[in-house]
Amino acid sequence: MADWDDEITNGGSSQGFSGGFGNSGLKGFGRGTLRQASDPSSGFGGGGDASGKRGYKITNGFSNGRSENEGKSSGLGGFRKQSDDQQNVGRGFGKSSFGGRGGGFGQKLDDDSATSSGGFEGRGFQQKSEGSNSESSGRGFGKKLNDSGVAGSGFGGGFAKRSEDSTSGGGGGFGGRFGKKSDDSISGSGGFGRKSTNDDSSESDRPPRGGGFGGGSKSGGSACFKCGEDGHMSRECPNSEKKSGCYKCGEDGHMARECPDSDKKGGGGGSGGCYKCGESGHFAKECPSTERKGITLDKGREAPYVPPAPTDDEEEIFKSITKGINFDNFDKIPVEVTGQDAPSRINSFDEAGLYDAFLKNVRKAGFEKPTPVQKFSIPIIMAGRDLMACAQTGSGKTAAFLLPVLTGMMKSGLSSSQFSTVQEPQALVVAPTRELALQIFMDARKFAHGTMLRSVVVYGGTSVGYQMRQLEQGTHILVGTPGRLLDVLGKQKVSLEKIKYLILDEADRMLDMGFGPEVRKIVEDFGMPPKNERQTLMFSATFPEEIQKLAAEFLNDYLFLSVGRTGGANTDVSQMICEVDRQQKRQKLCDILTDIGSEKTLVFVEQKRNADFLASFLSESGFPTTSIHGDRLQREREEALKDFKTGRAPILIATSVAARGLDIPAVKYVINYDLPQTIEEYVHRIGRTGRCGNLGEATSFYSHDTDSGIAKALVRVLADANQDVPEWLEKYAKDSVSTAGYIPLGHKFGGKDIRKGIPKSEVNAGFDSSNGFGGFGGGLGSFGGSSGFSANAGGDEESWD
Numbered sequence: 157m158a159d160w161d162d163e164i165t166n167g168g169s170s171q172g173f174s175g176g177f178g179n180s181g182l183k184g185f186g187r188g189t190l191r192q193a194s195d196p197s198s199g200f201g202g203g204g205d206a207s208g209k210r211g212y213k214i215t216n217g218f219s220n221g222r223s224e225n226e227g228k229s230s231g232l233g234g235f236r237k238q239s240d241d242q243q244n245v246g247r248g249f250g251k252s253s254f255g256g257r258g259g260g261f262g263q264k265l266d267d268d269s270a271t272s273s274g275g276f277e278g279r280g281f282q283q284k285s286e287g288s289n290s291e292s293s294g295r296g297f298g299k300k301l302n303d304s305g306v307a308g309s310g311f312g313g314g315f316a317k318r319s320e321d322s323t324s325g326g327g328g329g330f331g332g333r334f335g336k337k338s339d340d341s342i343s344g345s346g347g348f349g350r351k352s353t354n355d356d357s358s359e360s361d362r363p364p365r366g367g368g369f370g371g372g373s374k375s376g377g378s379a380c381f382k383c384g385e386d387g388h389m390s391r392e393c394p395n396s397e398k399k400s401g402c403y404k405c406g407e408d409g410h411m412a413r414e415c416p417d418s419d420k421k422g423g424g425g426g427s428g429g430c431y432k433c434g435e436s437g438h439f440a441k442e443c444p445s446t447e448r449k450g451i452t453l454d455k456g457r458e459a460p461y462v463p464p465a466p467t468d469d470e471e472e473i474f475k476s477i478t479k480g481i482n483f484d485n486f487d488k489i490p491v492e493v494t495g496q497d498a499p500s501r502i503n504s505f506d507e508a509g510l511y512d513a514f515l516k517n518v519r520k521a522g523f524e525k526p527t528p529v530q531k532f533s534i535p536i537i538m539a540g541r542d543l544m545a546c547a548q549t550g551s552g553k554t555a556a557f558l559l560p561v562l563t564g565m566m567k568s569g570l571s572s573s574q575f576s577t578v579q580e581p582q583a584l585v586v587a588p589t590r591e592l593a594l595q596i597f598m599d600a601r602k603f604a605h606g607t608m609l610r611s612v613v614v615y616g617g618t619s620v621g622y623q624m625r626q627l628e629q630g631t632h633i634l635v636g637t638p639g640r641l642l643d644v645l646g647k648q649k650v651s652l653e654k655i656k657y658l659i660l661d662e663a664d665r666m667l668d669m670g671f672g673p674e675v676r677k678i679v680e681d682f683g684m685p686p687k688n689e690r691q692t693l694m695f696s697a698t699f700p701e702e703i704q705k706l707a708a709e710f711l712n713d714y715l716f717l718s719v720g721r722t723g724g725a726n727t728d729v730s731q732m733i734c735e736v737d738r739q740q741k742r743q744k745l746c747d748i749l750t751d752i753g754s755e756k757t758l759v760f761v762e763q764k765r766n767a768d769f770l771a772s773f774l775s776e777s778g779f780p781t782t783s784i785h786g787d788r789l790q791r792e793r794e795e796a797l798k799d800f801k802t803g804r805a806p807i808l809i810a811t812s813v814a815a816r817g818l819d820i821p822a823v824k825y826v827i828n829y830d831l832p833q834t835i836e837e838y839v840h841r842i843g844r845t846g847r848c849g850n851l852g853e854a855t856s857f858y859s860h861d862t863d864s865g866i867a868k869a870l871v872r873v874l875a876d877a878n879q880d881v882p883e884w885l886e887k888y889a890k891d892s893v894s895t896a897g898y899i900p901l902g903h904k905f906g907g908k909d910i911r912k913g914i915p916k917s918e919v920n921a922g923f924d925s926s927n928g929f930g931g932f933g934g935g936l937g938s939f940g941g942s943s944g945f946s947a948n949a950g951g952d953e954e955s956w957d
């Protein structure tokens with residue numbers, strides 16, 4: 157079977173050929189069958205006709221047929237289609253060729269060769285190819301023709317292909333605008349991805365291209381664009397109240413003319429742009445960019461992304477956030493360790509017993525003294541104990557597990573695994589998002605700089621081949637996202653049999669319903685030693701009680717470390733909640749951004765499409781903005797993050813993919829344009845600012861109709877972090893039912909380890925209530941109960957890696 161990505165060429169003119177479900181010219185699903193002209197037949201993918209003959213009937217099956225007539229316009233048979241004796245007939249579920257119009261999903265013909273009218277309103281479920289005398293482009297599932305030979309509307313352009321000649325604009329798209337009509341022959345529609353050309357002599361190695369997943373036309377419309385029904389114009393629409401939002405994407409808050417989705421959903425696909433760089437204005441052969449980039453139209457088939465090689469520049473490697481004015485206040489945060497025989501904390505890196513080279517690298521990174529989570533975790537891990545550690549965002553948890561793990565690996569001796577057929581890493585770090593996995597890998601690389609210890613990262617959205625080659629070059633510590641780790645493990649080039657350290661970063665997220673099954677598979681199905689023969693370490697700023705119960709299954713006689721209140725917000729972030737009507741959010745955001753000026757600001761939204769919408773709206777309004785979410789290509793995600801980090805785009809619109817773990821220097825503000833569904837997510841989001849003793853500000857828009865479920869938990873978090881709690885929010889909280897992770901009053905500080913009767917091994921006496929921690933122990937309750945089982949509900953909500 158031919159590959160879906162292959163270029164399409166039309167068959168010979170003297171032979172009948174047909175589309176099938178897919179294409180013309182060749183065989184296979186997705187292609188038509190080339191048949192002898194005398195072999196009219198049918199079938200799925202089959203079809204054919206009699207060359208040079210008119211007036212015969214084809215009753216094809218699920219396929220195409222073609223009658224040829226004097227070298228021009230012929231039509232196709234189609235899905236139970238009967239052609240008549242005119243030229244220019246023939247429709248198909250599949251395709252047409254030679255200047256005739258495209259097939260249609262049940263198109264009706266008439267006798268006039270120059271005209272046709274819509275049957276089931278349509279032509280070309282897939283494609284139409286063009287001959288020299290053709291006048292229009294590919295059509296779609298529900299396209300209708302009018303009697304002037306131009307294309308009518310379409311539910312979408314053709315499903316599959318884009319045909320091209322000198323003027324035609326290209327294939328259909330799966331989702332062209334309903335009821336829309338193209339008014340000239342050059343307007344293109346989208347295209348699911350293929351392009352057909354009558355000339356196969358050039359660019360035959362092109363990846364699929366064409367319009368977007370949603371085709372559409374420029375203008376016109378045979379049906380009312382408001383309600384989609386025929387028989388009236390939009391201005392007379394009796395159903396106008398049905399749709400208040402954008403008629404292109406259905407979203408509230410903007411008009412169609414401002415719609416950022418218009419390219420995708422409404423039209424103009426097929427203009428294509430250069431397939432190398434994705435920009436319009438030139439063809440690939442003239443492309444000034446030598447680098448071939450991924451094709452965004454079809455994520456399954458973009459050129460595999462090979463991430464840039466990590467820098468070897470020492471200055472770059474050791475660059476990190478400069479500690480802020482509240483760094484020393486970390487020592488005043490109460491710390492508690494529960495569990496049997498906890499080792500004593502360290503007070504300096506010198507007494508930690510770190511491997512020498514790592515100690516030097518710690519200094520190079522500018523770490524003068526350990527943070528509390530480091531003071532306690534390092535000796536616990538060095539003593540070989542399992543650990544569940546909870547400490548506020550931005551307080552140095554990554555180094556808290558990396559430094560002792562790397563030291564343990566060095567001390568027990570590294571085997572040289574370069575070019576071994578099967579790699580046997582000693583440490584495995586699993587993280588929920590690609591960017592976080594990459595960041596942990598960069599940190600491991602930083603601390604191991606100058607040693608033979610090799611870290612490798614694997615994460616989705618990148619070339620598997622590239623990552624396999626990285627693995628082959630030697631892997632002592634493997635960092636990855638669950639999905640890609642499973643892929644790689646499935647290839648049997650990595651064995652987990654030698655794992656000594658299993659680390660789950662953002663462990664509560666790794667064990668919830670979203671990732672739990674995958675993590676369990678990694679731990680249980682690939683030969684990893686059982687929990688009493690490995691060390692298991694879990695870190696997060698939040699640890700809901702339900703998750704602690706699940707986590708216990710993976711842990712062996714573990715210690716529980718809490719720095720500050722489990723699940724509490726970083727007290728270096730000042731939090732403000734504004735009640736904002738949903739319709740006013742955009743204006744409010746603009747006002748805030750105007751006040752902020754050029755400081756780096758991270759704006760969180762709940763939905764991916766809203767991230768794109770806001771990013772383009774803000775960019776057009778003069779705020780340099782980029783976006784990151786799960787529907788962007790990995791290359792785009794990394795570029796967005798880079799642009800944000802460097803300040804090229806000081807505003808980043810993000811979904812939850814950026815909520816956890818990301819350590820971006822100098823983020824001054826976080827704005828929750830939409831509040832999240834769980835309080836844990838809120839705590840992580842606002843923790844992107846105020847890191848490492850720096851101060852930050854978080855503003856959240858609260859709309860009672862959508863956010864009442866988080867009101868109670870929000871009040872608790874604000875109160876615990878000594879923030880002002882607005883009266884209106886308290887009122888709402890009293891009246892609302894919490895769905896966002898809240899346990900009723902009565903849980904005092906120290907009650908966070910869910911195990912009963914476990915000894916308290918150490919309490920940090922340095923706690924000073926004058927420093928903003930006065931809320932602890934005050935009976936405000938704790939956070940832990942949670943709907944943090946936040947397997948995303950689907951739709952446009954973010955689903956992670």
Ligand SMILES: Nc1ncnc2c1ncn2[C@@H]1O[C@H](COP(=O)(O)OP(=O)(O)OP(=O)(O)O)[C@@H](O)[C@H]1O
Nearest residue numbers: 476477523525527549550551552553554817819848
């Ligand atoms: N001892 C230290 N001295 C100075 N800077 C440090 C120290 N430890 C960590 N940092 C810096 O603090 C920043 C935050 O660290 P890290 O990303 O590990 O926080 P985290 O607790 O894992 O946060 P999150 O909960 O958001 O994942 C990083 O830039 C890191 O380099």
